[in-house]
Amino acid sequence: MALKLGDYKTDVHNDWCPGCGDFGIVNALQMALAEMGIERDKATIFSGIGCSGKTSHFINTYGVHTLHGRVLTFAQGGKLANPDMTVVAVGGDGDGLGIGAGHFVAAGRRNIDMTYIIFDNGVYGLTKGQASPTLKLGEKTKSLPSPNPNSNVNPIGLAVASGYTFVARGYSYDVRHLKDLIIQAVKHKGLSFLDVLQPCPTYNDVNTRDWYAGVDLAKESMGRHSRIYKLEDTQFDPTVNYAGEVEVNEKLSQALIKSLEWGDKIPTGVFYKNELVSPFSTRITDNIPNYLENPPAKQIISNNGIPNTDISKILDSLDV
């Protein structure tokens, strides 16, 4: 029986603030799951801590709401033990790029086949609006006593530099586009990263929905004025098309340069895509050939309570 969008919704009360950008992301995720027809019990949403951390409770698949900053660790462990499962990890920008930044970088090096979505709003919402790692230097959102004294992390640039093999940005108020990006990310063979710009209507009074929509710019320009534009509408080709240092370096550098674009024009869409890098599962099967057919979660370890692992060769080698 085909699954409908409604099948991916739980009846858990959603207590996000009215107008929160997070709603768009959850909707896009549910739409993507429905469109791909992934069975509810074959997907797990891992989430971090903060407003975005509650996401897993609103989606009717396996849901693991983890610890602050640690979502990637839980998600990678789950995926490695049961590689048949579709794994999506979600969390805030403070979660993933502040307290969890070390895991963010390390995950890139592994390239495990899963998706990580950061809800990027520039503030720590649930603790009442402190500056988060993506807030720009000198910005003063409304609950900050003084302007932000730190430079921002560049999530796209960091992902590209860390080895993520699919790097994209979405906007939470363009749900259809975001859904398409999520589908591409999930289908990508390797670790995919999605930076989703997500206005926090309560605490971020700088990067608001109106700001992204370019309402302030409209006074000056008569035509289209949204700050957000799509890379796919330009000549930008994010894909590493063939193996080779020149090609890879060119695509990496253009992604990095593009990631620096901010202000009156903000790119969304796919920045970088490289399926020529081996996913972690291939690196495992190089040593353990039957890993994918007989992964940890599927292994039979006993016969009616009697262990079936035979270590007699090892033990014999220890005989005196």
Place this chain on the structure above:
Amino acid sequence: MSSTDFTWLIGGPQGSGVESGANIFSKVCAQMGYQIFGKREFYSNIKGEHSYFTVRISDENIHSNVNDVNLMVSFDAETIFRHFDEISSDGGIIYDSELENITTDKVRTLDTPFKDRLHELLESKNKPFTIAGVLELAKENGTTLYPVSFKSLLQHLSEEVDNPRLRNLVRMYNVIGVSLSLGLMKMSSTSLVNSIDDIFSKKPQIAEINKQTANYSYNFAFNNFKNFNYNLTGISKQPDTILVQGHFGTSLGKMVSGCRFQSYYPITPASDESVYLESNEILEIENGRPGSTIVVQTEDEISAIGMMIGASLTGTRSSTSTSGPGFALMTEALGWAGINEVPIVITLYQRSGPSTGLPTRHGQDDLLFTVFAGCGDFPKIVYASGDIEESFYDTGNCFNYADKFQIPVIHMMDKFLSSSVVTCKKFNPKKISIDRGKLLDKVEGEYKRFAFTDDGISPRSKLGMDNGVFWNTGDESDEMGHITEDPQIRIKMMDKRMSRLDLMLKSIPITQQAVSFEIHDYTIISWGSTKGPIIDAQSMLKKEGIDIGFIQIKLLHPFPTEYVQSLLKDAKVLIDIEANHSGQLGKIFKQNISRDIDYHILKYTGRGMTSTEIYDSLKKIVQNKAAKREVLSHGA
């Protein structure tokens, strides 16, 4: 009958082959039928600092080191400076005669406090601050000296076998040292050659050159060294004996118990286990396709526990191995596993703290920390093994506890165990059973992961299982696993989880909770690796007609109050023995059993206890000459 009880010590700079020398020696002794207790001491250093290995051999079962060394072999000056006073009066020292004129100032790795103490001693005895000076002291104590120039030995050998490369091959010094020792004691040269073949089985050329050196040195000692009190001729081998290193018990235990996922971050002395598991990652399965253990080296210990929990949620038996500082980083996620009822096993190889402490030295300082680790109230098990053989079977039990009670289990090991090399009875995998508790094979009907049940344990689905969808959260949750702050559900959920502590005490067999090695007026309570030296000291005293009891507590949390109380009812004087400063088990004991500890025997130098030290302290206690707190300090 006169029994063999002999201790050999080899020392040298780290990286000079002390350990492989000791491995060859241990193998030879084991092949000759002896029981072995070997232990390695080393600095937190890659090359150059002093490391040494003591190997005690006996024809009886032994479980510890003793203070006295009967034969020391040294190929550097530092070993002689540091250990000359440990040699028994009937013992010997084989040393490189080229070193005799070396002064203490020439040995840059001798630290000032040690040098000051040594100078004071030499000054008081009117001896020069040289190797010759300390050797004179040893000689005056009765020790026999066996000087040999390692350099000329190699020169002669290289001429004899016509291999000029050998002439300056300093890295042969360890093999020379071992072979001289074996030759001196007229031990089996066949075993020597066999052991070298074993150890270098993948490098035949290196094996060959080592064997030439070994034979030459062996014969040299055999023909030239005289008057040694010990000749070890060998005894009949005990059947089913294996020679194991410290981490083999938990590693092999994990393989047999079905642990298929291990994540870890490098830390001494725990990493050996993970590296061993990875080296043996493909597993033979009876009547089945090969299995495997996925071993992941993570970016930190936080990731190690996170990954392990993620893997465990898929139904995979999962674990990590770490030491105190790493475990400190894991405590937040430990609570997450607690509230989410996730079975995990953390093998905790303790070392000396606080902080980085003595990173390559022994300690049992993490008991209180482990028992109380994690914020909030949640059930867990803290379980300690007393020796390597036990740790194999205990690993099996720990995974069963984790699955059965759906809790984190911390399996306490330590550096004393991890850097031991011992003979023991061959592990019997069939004695390990696998009990996965309420892990489901399939789910039918509506499923609630945290359903309230009579025994407080809910049937467990796993990520990816048909119809078994559930939610987890570090927040308090309802039966589905969704966040709740409802006060009534909070009470029920807390009660549900915490009720397991009683259930554990009721359902874990008492033989797994604590082990009684007799109860007498004077009875020891202890935990972990002190077991070996304690039972050896106990039997030393027994031979003198002094009976001392001993209870080894294995289940440290929840504390088996009733059982321990019943065991101790006839004990009048309680002696707590631990390798930490504050007597941590004593504190837990007092908290659970309102009874005072009469004596503490403690050691926190980072060096393991010897049975001699415990024997001495116990004797003082029995003679009423002991302080309430005996602090031990033997060992360089």
